[in-house]
Amino acid sequence: xxxxxxxxxxxxxxxxxxxxxxxxxxxxxxxxxxxxxxxxxxxxxxxxxxxxxxxxxxxxxxxxxxxxxxxxxxxxxxxxxxxxxxxxxxxxxxxxxxxxxxxxxxxxxxxxxxxxxxxxxxxxxxxxxxxxxxxxxxxxxxxxxxxxxxxxxxxxxxxxxxxxxxxxxxxxxxxxxxxxxxxxxxxxxxxxxxxxxxxxxxxxxxxxxxxxxxxxxxxxxxxxxxxxxxxxxxxxxxxxxxxxxxxxxxxxxxxxxxxxxxxxxxxxxxxxxxxxxxxxxxxxxxxxxxxxxxxxxxxxxxxxxxxxxxxxxxxxxxxxxxxxxxxxxxxxxxxxxxxxxxxxxxxxxxxxxxxxxxxxxxxxxxxxxxxxxxxxxxxxxxxxxxxxxxxxxxxxxxxxxxxxxxxxxxxxxxxxxxxxxxxxxxxxxxxxxxxxxxxxxxxxxxxxxxxxxxxxxxxxxxxxxxxxxxxxxxxxxxxxxxxxxxxxxxxx
Numbered sequence: 001x002x003x004x005x006x007x008x009x010x011x012x013x014x015x016x017x018x019x020x021x022x023x024x025x026x027x028x029x030x031x032x033x034x035x036x037x038x039x040x041x042x043x044x045x046x047x048x049x050x051x052x053x054x055x056x057x058x059x060x061x062x063x064x065x066x067x068x069x070x071x072x073x074x075x076x077x078x079x080x081x082x083x084x085x086x087x088x089x090x091x092x093x094x095x096x097x098x099x100x101x102x103x104x105x106x107x108x109x110x111x112x113x114x115x116x117x118x119x120x121x122x123x124x125x126x127x128x129x130x131x132x133x134x135x136x137x138x139x140x141x142x143x144x145x146x147x148x149x150x151x152x153x154x155x156x157x158x159x160x161x162x163x164x165x166x167x168x169x170x171x172x173x174x175x176x177x178x179x180x181x182x183x184x185x186x187x188x189x190x191x192x193x194x195x196x197x198x199x200x201x202x203x204x205x206x207x208x209x210x211x212x213x214x215x216x217x218x219x220x221x222x223x224x225x226x227x228x229x230x231x232x233x234x235x236x237x238x239x240x241x242x243x244x245x246x247x248x249x250x251x252x253x254x255x256x257x258x259x260x261x262x263x264x265x266x267x268x269x270x271x272x273x274x275x276x277x278x279x280x281x282x283x284x285x286x287x288x289x290x291x292x293x294x295x296x297x298x299x300x301x302x303x304x305x306x307x308x309x310x311x312x313x314x315x316x317x318x319x320x321x322x323x324x325x326x327x328x329x330x331x332x333x334x335x336x337x338x339x340x341x342x343x344x345x346x347x348x349x350x351x352x353x354x355x356x357x358x359x360x361x362x363x364x365x366x367x368x369x370x371x372x373x374x375x376x377x378x379x380x381x382x383x384x385x386x387x388x389x390x391x392x393x394x395x396x397x398x399x400x401x402x403x404x405x406x407x408x409x410x411x412x413x414x415x416x417x418x419x420x421x422x423x424x425x426x427x428x429x430x431x432x433x434x435x436x437x438x439x440x441x442x443x444x445x446x447x448x449x450x451x452x453x454x455x456x457x458x459x460x461x462x463x464x465x466x467x468x469x470x471x472x473x474x475x476x477x478x479x480x481x482x483x484x485x486x487x488x489x490x491x492x
Contacts, residue, residue, distance in 0.1 A: 059405050060095040063350075065343060068097075072349040080339035083306070083326025086239040087347050089355075089382045090312060090319040092413035093247050094404040096351050096382075101240040104207055105325045109150070109173045109300035110242055110310050111215035111235050114196050115181060116166060117245065120253040121199075122185040123162075130166075133159035134184050143176040143224045149216045151176050153273050163259075164267050170298060171265050171277040178214040179225055189213075189227035203248050204408040205241035215300055234304055239323040242310055244407045246297065246321045250312065257312070260296035263287050282341040283311055289341035291348055299340075307336045313348055317357040317380065322347055358383050360391065360400070365421065368393040372421035379416050396420050 065085060069076040084100035095101070122128050136158050144154035152174040154160075160168075160180065168177035179189075186192035196210040211233045212218055218225060218232040249256055263286035266276045280299045282289040294313040301307045307327040313320060324344055328336025361379040365372060371393055381389060382404060390401045400414040 060098045062099065063097070065099060065346075068350050069343060069346040072346045072353075074342040074346045075339070076343070077339060080328040080336055082324045082340075082343055084239040085324045085343070085347065086243050086322070087351050088243045088247065088321045088407060090247060090250050090314075090321050091357075091380070092382055093244075093406045093408070093411035094382050094413065095407065096320065096355055096404075097347060098239075101243075102207060102238050103325075104236050104238055105308075106234045106302060106305035107215060107237045107242065107300055107325075108302040108305035108308055109215040110237075110298055110308050111210065111213070111300070112169050112173065112178055113242070113245060113249070113298050113310060114199065114210065115178050115213055116170065116256060116259075117249050117253070118185060118195060118199060119162065119166065119181050120249075120256065124253070128162055128184055130161065130163040132162045132184065134162065134165065134180050135159055136180070139224055140176055140180055143179060143221060144174075146175075146220070146222060146224075149175045149214075149220050152267070152275060152277075155273050158268075158271065158273055160268070166259050167265050167267050168277075170259050171267075171279055172275075173280065173298075173300070175214045175216050175221075182213045189225065190229055193227050193230050200241070200245070203244055204410045205237065205244055206408075208235075208237040208241045210235050215302070215305075234302075239325055240407060242323045242325075243321050244411075246310060246312065246323075247407060247411070249297075250319070250321070256297065257295045260284075260298070263290075280337075281309060281311060282337060283309070283313075283344055289338070289345060291345045294348075299337075301330055301333065301336075303330045306330055307333070307340045309340055309344060311344060315352050318352065318355065318382075320348065320351045322351075355382060355384050357381070360389075361398070370423065372423060373398075373418040374421060375416070375418055393418070 065082065066076045066078075082099070083105060084103045085097070086095065086099070086101045087097040088095055119128075123130060136154050136156055138156050141154045141156050144151045150173040152168050152172050154176055160177075162181065162184065165174075165177045165181050168174040169181065182189065182192045186195055192213055193210055196213065197208075200208040200210065211230055212225075212227070212235060215235060217234055218227065218230065260279075260281075261284070262279070263284050264276060264278045266274065268274050279287060281287065281294075281296075283291045283294045285292060285294060291313060293315050294311055296312045297310050299307070299309045305326065306329060308325045309323070311322050313322075322344055324340055324347075327340040327343065330336070357380050359378050360381045361375055363375050363377050365374050367373070373393065373396075375398075379398065379400075381400060383389070384404065392399055392401070396418055398416040398418055400416075406413055
């Protein structure tokens with residue numbers, strides 16, 4: 001009989017041990033399930049915010065350009081109406097104003113902005129430097145004498161630094177300087193055109209196609225510039241694409257503005273080819289239609305393009321990019337250029353009067369829905385009037401829900417990375433493991449007490465484990481009681 005009781009007791013204790021061993025496993029599975037559900041929720045939220053971040057091509061400001069021009073005191077004429085226009089926040093890529101922004105047009109010499117981009121990229125990669133000297137060839141000299149395209153004086157054998165060729169390309173819009181720069185960074189003229197188109201694709205310029213490096217078509221060079229296998233066509237782009245190019249240009253190579261901000265520039269000083277040129281951008285301060293803080297970038301014109309400009313200006317915290325295309329008539333250049341500048345100034349007035357940059361969240365610690373996080377820098381947003389965007393925390397990102405659309409879906413200016421702060425108390429043992437790679441630490445009583453308290457609190461989150469422990473303790477206590485009773489019976 002005694003043996004039966006002992007075997008029963010032993011079996012009961014074995015079951016208790018088994019349950020206590022299985023409890024952590026069950027708890028782990030439960031925790032994993034909860035984690036999976038949380039991950040799925042985050043993924044769903046992420047998908048939702050990605051969908052919300054898609055470019056809304058119809059929600060930007062479409063106010064009539066003539067109304068804008070009249071409102072801010074500038075002249076306008078129906079015969080000189082731009083074919084397309086766009087104004088963009090240079091920091092976020094958000095569209096402040098748009099009119100026919102996806103209309104395909106000939107950019108003319110605005111093409112040279114892409115060549116400038118590739119030059120700065122080549123400098124960054126160490127392929128050339130701004131001080132690299134390019135020796136002028138007979139072919140370069142011959143191109144410089146073509147009267148139908150804009151140029152500057154070129155002398156055979158003269159060494160032209162890259163920085164001087166950039167100034168010549170951006171101020172008098174020299175086609176020969178552009179060709180010389182393309183030769184410096186590409187093995188062939190055809191390969192260079194390929195580089196231009198590849199870069200356009202990479203930047204998200206989905207409606208752009210280049211057929212030449214400068215904006216002047218191949219036949220204009222009279223056989224002196226002939227990219228093999230490239231069709232003799234005008235380049236094609238849109239206001240949106242040019243704004244996109246400039247957005248990345250200012251992000252990656254802001255030094256460009258050092259080459260565009262002055263009303264005049266003297267090139268190759270102290271040499272026999274020294275020349276002084278005034279900018280063709282009348283909106284640069286000091287020029288006829290100078291607007292405060294305009295510091296770039298380029299104009300372009302041709303019989304097929306009419307008059308275009310791509311400018312940027314900064315006032316306070318807001319830098320904007322502005323593209324105006326297809327103004328007036330190339331054969332009436334002076335009048336068309338005047339109207340181009342007045343439309344441009346009116347659009348800048350609109351941007352700086354109706355829009356502003358505000359701080360949404362300051363750098364430091366914040367909390368959303370119980371989750372604490374830290375920002376390394378202020379989050380600044382573009383607002384119009386009293387419109388206030390909402391925001392939420394999705395994973396480790398702050399997502400701004402702003403109605404003002406962006407240039408492309410690739411520009412995620414509404415998303416900001418944050419550093420999440422754990423809300424759980426880290427045990428001393430965990431801290432030790434994280435810092436010492438499983439090295440053994442000796443803790444004092446206070447630390448041990450804290451650890452034990454944390455362990456007890458953790459049991460409330462694992463009911464199966466707690467039940468197993470209680471059952472095990474009950475069996476042990478029962479076993480001790482039964483053993484004690486048996487001992488006393490034997491003595492009796």
